[in-house]
Amino acid sequence: xxxxxxxxxxxxxxxxxxxxxxxxxxxxxxxxxxxxxxxxxxxxxxxxxxxxxxxxxxxxxxxxxxxxxxxxxxxxxxxxxxxxxxxxxxxxxxxxxxxxxxxxxxxxxxxxxxxxxxxxx
Numbered sequence: 001x002x003x004x005x006x007x008x009x010x011x012x013x014x015x016x017x018x019x020x021x022x023x024x025x026x027x028x029x030x031x032x033x034x035x036x037x038x039x040x041x042x043x044x045x046x047x048x049x050x051x052x053x054x055x056x057x058x059x060x061x062x063x064x065x066x067x068x069x070x071x072x073x074x075x076x077x078x079x080x081x082x083x084x085x086x087x088x089x090x091x092x093x094x095x096x097x098x099x100x101x102x103x104x105x106x107x108x109x110x111x112x113x114x115x116x117x118x119x120x121x
Contacts, residue, residue: 001041003028003064004051010059020114021062022107025070025094027052029078047078061117063087063110065103070094 003026010018030047044051064086066079072094073079080086092100 001045002026004045007054007056007058008051011054011056015059018060019118020060020110021058022065022110023062024065024097024103025067025073025079026064027073027078028064028081029053031072031078032074033072052078057083061085061110061114063106065089065097065106067092067094067097070097 003021003023006021006023010021027045030049030052031045032047033042033045043049046052062085064079064081064083066073066076066086067089068076069090070076070079070093080088087106089097089100089103089106091102097103
């Protein structure tokens, strides 16, 4: 959900102070789990909500990590932005992506690329 909150921030406040965005398991296109979850925030993850139906591209470089083994974001394909910056992590689920060495490496590489681009400017 943090990716959706970040995208909403960028939409309302701009990207001038944001170098890039990395998200892990963000249900960009909603999740069917919203039907059984508790709390308003879970119901805002409906595929037709104003947050999840916004297909505006992110205005900053981004890395979106998602997993076909994610059983919180259902179907898991709703976390795939279908862009080159959307990367599938096949060896972890929704919560275990937070502890995955391969996820950390992808994030590290993404940050290094952002730093490299910044230094070249």
